Ligand SMILES: Nc1ncnc2c1ncn2[C@@H]1O[C@H](COP(=O)(O)OP(=O)(O)OP(=O)(O)O)[C@@H](O)[C@H]1O
């Protein structure tokens with residue numbers, strides 16, 4: 001595994017527990033800067049748990065603990081001096097079930113921007129436009145920015161949520177099954193988007209769609225029952241997996 | 256479909272028929288009761304209703320004249336109660352739903368207190384109002400300021416007492432509304448780098464406005480008709496002039512009704528007045544309720 005790119009997220013011996021139940025076992029992984037890393041694996045194997053550990057979203061769940069190390073840019077994310085709010089600001093997240101805020105399209109995009117500082121109308125207008133363009137949504141909504149975001153279609157809402165996350169200019173973009181509720185056309189748009197966004201962001205993508213992982217990702221990790229079974233370049237994983245479990249899973253012989 | 260139909264035996268169908276019958280009878284009975292109740296008051300009371308009745312003060316030992324001071328007193332009382340109770344109730348609900356760990360002893364204690372409060376007879380709240388608000392708080396203020404303004408029954412203390420009485424209703428309905436806000440919305444906000452407080456004020460509360468209003472509506476409904484709780488804390492059976500400050504005493508529709516029906520020298524004579532007063536009390540409760548419902552439906556559409 002040649003490392004032509006710097007490491008953005010690095011974990012070693014990282015485990016997560018929900019109360020008594022251990023969900024992740026000693027994960028060690030290097031996620032590379034400005035690459036798309038996909039996580040695949042059967043339901044309940046811990047993909048979301050791992051993703052949510054990176055921006056400490058699991059802190060919100062009572063009784064969650066973790067052990068081991070998880071570093072972003074060499075900084076221990078679970079270290080005492082880390083401010084969770086600042087951390088989350090630099091790590092965007094797109095959820096499986098995308099819900100725009102019940103506000104206007106415009107306000108959805110500016111939500112994250114206005115949390116810390118006042119910005120001029122011009123600046124906001126500009127960011128709204130560029131974010132929506134990045135999310136390939138601008139053409140469809142530019143005439144109704146003040147309308148409620150809940151009037152958008154499911155696919156548009158998902159892209160709006162991507163635009164919302166991109167607007168605050170994070171360094172990492174975590175996407176948890178962003179296409180699972182979308183039709184093939186919307187899925188195609190989001191996939192195109194991911195490919196474009198990776199020039200700027202480190203993208204971590206959870207997907208149940210094997211073809212999707214193969215199409216858009218540079219690296220793929222295969223999780224099984226809380227363990228990271230295999231992690232390698234996507235091409236290697238899909239053409240020559242080194243573990244039998246991985247092969248069984250991607251060829252559909254799993255279970 | 257044929258096979259489906261044949262599996263439903265006639266016995267089952269009969270049972271289903273009876274289930275529907277029972278529910279229909281119950282609904283009809285309730286509606287009938289409501290109609291006959293309102294009917295009585297409308298028929299018996301509307302004869303007495305007039306512009307003078309609504310706008311003038313009672314005369315001749317409450318046997319003549321109108322009930323304006325009582326309408327005024329009740330309205331102000333209920334508004335003040337809402338103003339005092341809803342913010343406190345909302346704050347408590349926010350604590351319970353957003354900050355407290357569900358297992359924490361303190362949260363459980365608060366919940367227990369709220370539930371207990373809901374079951375306490377209202378007359379007890381009246382006594383509490385005397386002891387706590389009038390003597391402790393009001394008396395305390397008077398001691399410090401060397402005055403004699405707050406340490407006596409007043410509109411303010413009656414409102415505060417009612418606010419405490421209606422707190423459980425507010426807390427329960429607001430907490431329900433807060434909990435109904437999807438977890439995804441909170442997480443989306445937090446993931447964008449919002450603090451917990453920002454998430455509460457910008458996402459959770461705006462999404463619960465209708466729940467907060469529902470709480471207010473229920474509180475108004477409960478508070479407007481409450482008499483026992485305000486007996487000792489500021490209500491009077493007749494007034495020289497309208498209260499001009501929250502430290503004045505006041506007249507109240509429910510209490511007026513009680514006075515008319517028990518304290519009058521000639522109860523027979525006041526019977527039409529009683530019906531009319533009841534009608535006005537019901538009407539006022541409806542107006543307060545419907546304005547809140549109207550506001551809520553307006554907010555929902557946005
Ligand atoms: N809040 C929670 N409390 C307790 N256990 C949880 C919680 N969330 C997840 N788990 C458990 O942790 C394990 C991993 O869950 P996780 O959601 O990470 O799986 P996943 O790989 O994302 O699955 P899916 O593909 O279905 O989304 C599962 O066994 C799950 O039951």
Ligand SMILES: [Mg+2]
Pocket residue numbers: 047048049176
């Ligand atoms: Mg998941």
